[in-house]
Amino acid sequence: MMPQTKGKFGTYGGQFVPETLMPALAELETAYEIAKADQNFQAELSHLLKTYVGRPTPLSFAKRLTNHLGGTKIYLKREDVAHTGAHKINNALGQALLAKRMGKPRIVAETGAGQHGVGSATACALLGLQCVVYMGEVDMARQRPNVFRMQLLGAEVRAVGSGSRTLKDAINEAIRDWVTNVRDTHYLLGSVLGPHPYPTMVRDFQSVIGLEARAQILEAEGHLPDLLIACVGGGSNSMGLFHAFLPDQAVAMVGVEAGGCGIESGKHAARFAPPISSNSRPMMEARLGVLHGTKSYILQTPDGQIAETHSISAGLDYPSVGPEHAWLRDEGRISYTYATDTETLAAVKLLSQLEGIIPALESAHAVAEAIKRAPTMPRDSLMVVNISGRGDKDLDTMISHL
Amino acid sequence: MTGIDRITKAFSKGHVAFMPYAVLGYPDRQASLAVVQTLAEAGADLLELGVPFSDPLADGPTIQAATQKSLENGTTLKDCLAMTGELRQRGVNTPALLMGYINPIMAFGIAPFVAEAATVGVDGLIVPDLPPEEADELADACAKHGVALVFLLAPTSTAERIQLVVEKSQGFIYLVSLTGVTGARRDVPPDLADFVARVRAQTDKPLAIGFGIGNGEQARQVSQLANGVIVGSALVKLAAESLDNMRALAMELRAGVGK
Numbered sequence: 132m133m134p135q136t137k138g139k140f141g142t143y144g145g146q147f148v149p150e151t152l153m154p155a156l157a158e159l160e161t162a163y164e165i166a167k168a169d170q171n172f173q174a175e176l177s178h179l180l181k182t183y184v185g186r187p188t189p190l191s192f193a194k195r196l197t198n199h200l201g202g203t204k205i206y207l208k209r210e211d212v213a214h215t216g217a218h219k220i221n222n223a224l225g226q227a228l229l230a231k232r233m234g235k236p237r238i239v240a241e242t243g244a245g246q247h248g249v250g251s252a253t254a255c256a257l258l259g260l261q262c263v264v265y266m267g268e269v270d271m272a273r274q275r276p277n278v279f280r281m282q283l284l285g286a287e288v289r290a291v292g293s294g295s296r297t298l299k300d301a302i303n304e305a306i307r308d309w310v311t312n313v314r315d316t317h318y319l320l321g322s323v324l325g326p327h328p329y330p331t332m333v334r335d336f337q338s339v340i341g342l343e344a345r346a347q348i349l350e351a352e353g354h355l356p357d358l359l360i361a362c363v364g365g366g367s368n369s370m371g372l373f374h375a376f377l378p379d380q381a382v383a384m385v386g387v388e389a390g391g392c393g394i395e396s397g398k399h400a401a402r403f404a405p406p407i408s409s410n411s412r413p414m415m416e417a418r419l420g421v422l423h424g425t426k427s428y429i430l431q432t433p434d435g436q437i438a439e440t441h442s443i444s445a446g447l448d449y450p451s452v453g454p455e456h457a458w459l460r461d462e463g464r465i466s467y468t469y470a471t472d473t474e475t476l477a478a479v480k481l482l483s484q485l486e487g488i489i490p491a492l493e494s495a496h497a498v499a500e501a502i503k504r505a506p507t508m509p510r511d512s513l514m515v516v517n518i519s520g521r522g523d524k525d526l527d528t529m530i531s532h533l
Numbered sequence: 534m535t536g537i538d539r540i541t542k543a544f545s546k547g548h549v550a551f552m553p554y555a556v557l558g559y560p561d562r563q564a565s566l567a568v569v570q571t572l573a574e575a576g577a578d579l580l581e582l583g584v585p586f587s588d589p590l591a592d593g594p595t596i597q598a599a600t601q602k603s604l605e606n607g608t609t610l611k612d613c614l615a616m617t618g619e620l621r622q623r624g625v626n627t628p629a630l631l632m633g634y635i636n637p638i639m640a641f642g643i644a645p646f647v648a649e650a651a652t653v654g655v656d657g658l659i660v661p662d663l664p665p666e667e668a669d670e671l672a673d674a675c676a677k678h679g680v681a682l683v684f685l686l687a688p689t690s691t692a693e694r695i696q697l698v699v700e701k702s703q704g705f706i707y708l709v710s711l712t713g714v715t716g717a718r719r720d721v722p723p724d725l726a727d728f729v730a731r732v733r734a735q736t737d738k739p740l741a742i743g744f745g746i747g748n749g750e751q752a753r754q755v756s757q758l759a760n761g762v763i764v765g766s767a768l769v770k771l772a773a774e775s776l777d778n779m780r781a782l783a784m785e786l787r788a789g790v791g792k
Contacts, residue, residue: 147635147662149591151687151712153694293597294587306590311713313689420636421662422588434609435640436587 138327141461143454146326148306148424155313160328162233167335172228179224180339183257184214186221188340190347190515195485196505203357203508205501208344208372208517211490215249217520218340218368219321223250225336227258230317237261237312240319241305243270243298243364244446244493245277246520247321252286254319262286265304267296270445277524295439298364298449302423322365323453326424330454337371344515345375352513358504359384361517362496363467364400364446366453368519373465383466385504386456387496389442390469400440402428402452403460403467414438422451443472443528444492446520470499476532478502479522491520492528535679536656539628540704543578544739549756550578551790552741553783554632554765556599557582557616558608560773565603568772568779569620573627575783576792580625581659581763584613584633591661593716595766599773610637610646618653630657630683638671647674657681657704665701672701683707688728692735699736705761708732708742717747717767721754729758748782752789762790 138144146156166172180186189212193205210218223240230238238260242248248264255262264286271278271290281288294300302320309318323330323337348356359376361369363386376382391399395407402417415438420429422437430438430450442448459465470478478498483489490498494517501516508514522529534542544550553572559565569580585600585608592600610633617629631650638646638660650658657680663671665684675682681704686695689712699706708729711722722745732740741761746752748767755762764786771779 145667146664147667148664149661149687149709150664150685150694150698151689151709153664154689154691157691293601299588303588303590307593307714310591313712418640420639421634422636423590424662429636431636431640433640434611435637436604437636 140455140458143425143427143457144327144330145426146424147421147426148326149310151310151313156326156328158233163229163328163332166229166232172232176225176228180221184220184224185212186339187343187347188213190344190351192351193486196482199485200502200505202505202510203512203514205505206348206351206356206513206515207488208340208515210340210368211488211494211518211521215246215253216523217246217250217491218337218371219247219250220253221339221371222321222333222336222367223247223254223319226317226319227251227254227260230260230319231258233317235315235317237316238319239263239265239305239308239316240321241265241298241301242321243301243448244444244491245270245274245281245524246446248281248286248288249277249284251319252281252284255286256284263308264288265291265301265308267291267298267301269296270298273528274445274524275527298445299437306423322367323370323455324365324423324425324451330425333367334370334374334455337367338374340368340371340517341373341375344372348513348515355379355382356513356515357383357508358514360387360497360500360514362387362447362493362519363452363456364389364449364493366456368517370453370455372517377464384464385500386465386467387500388467388469389444389447389496390471391441393471394469398441399469400430400442400448400450401469402430402450404469425454427451427454427457443475444496446491446493447496468500470496474499476529479529480533488518489522490518491522492525494519536651537679537681537703539656540579540681543628544705544760546578548792549759549790550741550761551576551787552579552581552761552763553577553768553786554581554583554763555772556585556596556603556769557613558585558603558606559599560602561606562608562612562616566616566620567776570623570625571776571780572768572783573625575780576787577627579761580627580629581632581765582613582617582629584610584631584637586634586637589634591714593714593766595770596715599769610641614649614653614655617655621654628656629654630659630681631655632659635660635663643670644674647671647678647680651678651680655680657683659683659707661685665697685709686732688712688724695732695735699732699738702738705739705741706732706736707763708740708759710742710744710746710755713744715744715765718745721751725755726758749785749789752786753791756790
């Protein structure tokens with residue numbers, strides 16, 4: 132399945148940015164196409180992924196969780212053991228290498244949970260690039276360890292106090308910085324979002340997750356899995372896992388969004404959740420719109436103002452979703468569901484105690500769905516769950532809730 | 534006469550056009566109408582009326598704060614259309630363009646929005662996050678109602694992009710004077726003359742320059758390069774403080790632009 136026209140996934144995607152950035156996007160697209168086809172670039176990236184990030188990350192059989200749930204065999208793709216503790220480093224290194232090739236000495240990035248900020252700061256330290264990370268004040272408070280890590284890595288963390296003071300506002304500020312400093316700055320966007328070529332490029336850099344997982348499950352079990360599960364904020368870890376399996380029609384895929392306090396509460400970030408029937412005018416609803424340069428589903432007010440979302444996990448607390456996800460949902464290739472904050476916390480506890488793996492709150496959304504599905508699936512079936520990151524950054528939140 | 538005609542006429546008066554900007558619904562609904570009326574009386578040739586959006590990524594701190602306040606006041610795109618209509622009823626006949634982001638327009642419905650805009654007396658639209666490549670649907674609706682869809686160029690625009698924008702932009706071309714967001718700056722960018730010359734070499738359409746202009750002297754310098762001068766943040770800053778001070782600045786800008 133390929134997008135019909137360049138930069139579009141069906142009707143989704145595109146380039147909705149101020150004119151100042153249009154030439155930069157064209158430059159980036161050209162540079163990326165050349166790099167993608169360049170064996171030297173690919174070899175350099177592969178070498179770093181192996182010798183620096185620690186790839187391939189393992190595919191672990193979750194024996195005790197499988198026995199506990201009494202259904203399908205559960206495997207965990209362990210992005211949590213990648214250097215810096217999450218899948219974000221895959222994309223950050225790829226784009227930082229590209230920025231260096233393009234002669235851009237300065238990087239700006241946004242971060243929600245802090246994992247992309249840490250990944251960017253790490254890649255910049257490794258490659259000798261200047262790094263500025265924008266982060267919402269709310270997220271800085273709930274992900275303090277990552278703020279300190281970024282600073283230790285030599286990055287400047289700039290607090291964003293506008294709007295909802297979370298990921299969406301951090302992206303606004305990063306784009307404003309990019310508009311201002313576009314001549315010497317690369318915007319290292321952290322998910323399959325934003326204007327073309329970002330959704331495609333970030334997916335390509337993350338597709339290593341699924342390529343590895345596919346080979347690993349074939350080696351371990353001799354056949355493909357029946358189901359893949361991953362959490363979806365912007366959607367980069369899920370697209371990274373799913374992409375290599377898209378041609379395998381027998382492999383079902385579920386993306387898990389942030390259900391927050393429940394859909395009916397209006398405090399969530401589940402863009403694909405069915406609308407609740409209510410006589411009163413809903414505070415927010417997911418509709419086709421444009422945010423941060425791309426056309427996709429966006430949680431917004433009836434008047435077209437972007438809604439303030441909620442999730443216990445900063446990384447999923449975002450009102451829009453990658454355009455390729457919107458398209459693959461329309462195509463019926465991927466289905467979407469959500470996990471609430473409460474279900475997520477229970478999943479953290481269960482995975483920690485049965486497998487010795489403390490997942491990030493984001494990743495625990497995928498685990499929560501696995502807990503629901505596994506008992507309903509036959510014992511000879513196979514499930515792969517993406518543990519997109521480790522939970523160390525979330526200890527403060529977990530301690531106050533568990 | 535269509536909106537395009539009215540805008541074209543505003544650039545054919547034999548002097549450089551002065552186009553001040555105000556945020557609709559800021560500091561509140563009634564006060565913003567008085568602000569726009571004051572700007573018209575101070576000698577505006579065109580009016581740029583800002584529609585608030587929750588995520589104005591092309592705007593600097595001043596307009597961010599003003600549009601945020603307007604949203605807190607409950608201003609919607611529908612209200613902005615109604616306010617424009619009310620200004621027309623009050624006798625403000627200056628050609629007016631709405632400046633706003635694409636998402637609220639999509640939420641309203643592109644075709645119904647343009648139809649209603651034309652009805653209430655909107656002459657043109659400026660949508661900063663909608664380059665010509667993505668604008669087909671809005672451009673078709675505007676063409677149907679004679680509403681001018683104005684596109685922007687920036688100092689980073691290549692010759693190919695300049696060609697695209699000068700072909701598509703109606704009424705005039707909005708030149709963003711600098712690489713950056715809206716907001717008054719201390720100096721006029723040194724490379725502005727080169728940028729304007731690059732665009733001028735490819736079109737005879739009117740060129741209006743905005744972003745960063747905040748006083749009469751800057752307006753004077755910029756007016757020597759262009760057919761129109763756009764001023765936003767410096768006026769918005771005063772709109773809530775003192776209508777008299779804002780009027781004084783508007784007149785200073787008007788004098789700087791020349792008449």
